[in-house]
Amino acid sequence: MKTIYFIRHAKSDWSGDCSDFDRELSERGLKNATFMAERLKKYGVKPDIIISSPAMRALNTAKIIAKNLKMPKKLFKTDINLYLTSPKTYLEIIHQIDDKHKVIFIIGHNPTITEICESLSGIGIGNISTCGIFCMEFDIEFFSDVSVNSGKKLFFDFPKKHRGALLDI
Numbered sequence: 001m002k003t004i005y006f007i008r009h010a011k012s013d014w015s016g017d018c019s020d021f022d023r024e025l026s027e028r029g030l031k032n033a034t035f036m037a038e039r040l041k042k043y044g045v046k047p048d049i050i051i052s053s054p055a056m057r058a059l060n061t062a063k064i065i066a067k068n069l070k071m072p073k074k075l076f077k078t079d080i081n082l083y084l085t086s087p088k089t090y091l092e093i094i095h096q097i098d099d100k101h102k103v104i105f106i107i108g109h110n111p112t113i114t115e116i117c118e119s120l121s122g123i124g125i126g127n128i129s130t131c132g133i134f135c136m137e138f139d140i141e142f143f144s145d146v147s148v149n150s151g152k153k154l155f156f157d158f159p160k161k162h163r164g165a166l167l168d169i
Contacts, residue, residue, distance in 0.1 A: 002138045002146070003154070004094070005047065006117050007036075007065070007107045010131040012057040021055045021083070032131040032159040033061045037068035039157065040133075048101035049075050051093065053082035053108045061131065062107045082108040087116040097143040120151040132158035 010029035018024075025033065046069060052062035059078065066076050081089050090112060097104060106113075110128060117134040118125050128134055136151035 001102065002140055002143060003103045004136050004138070004146075004151070005040075005045070005103070005105045006113050006128070006134045006136070007061065007105055008110055008113045008128045008130055008132045009053070009055070009058040009061040009107060010036075010064075012130075023055075023057050025057055025060050029057070029061070029130065030064070033064040034068065035159060035162070036131050036133060036157070037065040039162075040065065041068055045069070045103075047071070047075070047103045047105040049077065049097070050105040050107065051082070051097075052076070052078050052106075054078040054080055055083050055109065058082070058107050058109060062105070065105065065107075082106070084109070085112055087112055087119050090116040091120075091146065094146050095144045099142050099144075101143075119148050120146065121153050122149040122151075123153055125156070128156075129158045129160060132156070 010033040011026045012023040012029055013026040050062055050066055050071060052058050062076065079093055081093055114125055114128045117128065121136055125134065134156045135154040137154050138146055138151050140146065
């Protein structure tokens, strides 16, 4: 059994003169990333590895989650192929994950993160909002066996589901 948590980066800051790649998280993004990390921690979620896009907003989301879950730095890596890419590339990345891992976090961008989740689960999601988490389980032994419609949705969570709780942060 393999479990993949697909996480869209938290809300980014559009002010300033930086490139798309270098956009930082907004204040709301920082709060949402911390909130969602705390939710994962509350439910005892602990990935074996985190793979993140190196774009600043995804990387900072990943760092906040890793810090809150007390993940060792050696279990955290970036892959430029998660930035401005296709579902096919996400699938290629998944197929290359070491099979010793069971629980994986992949932190990336829309529209691709929504598209890969729809493809693998066979469910029409429409949109994974910023800092949304779509978790799937795969009844497989090898990541190379992940394929279209092979994932079973375990849950789909996102910050706007918890508006009242976010006001308390």
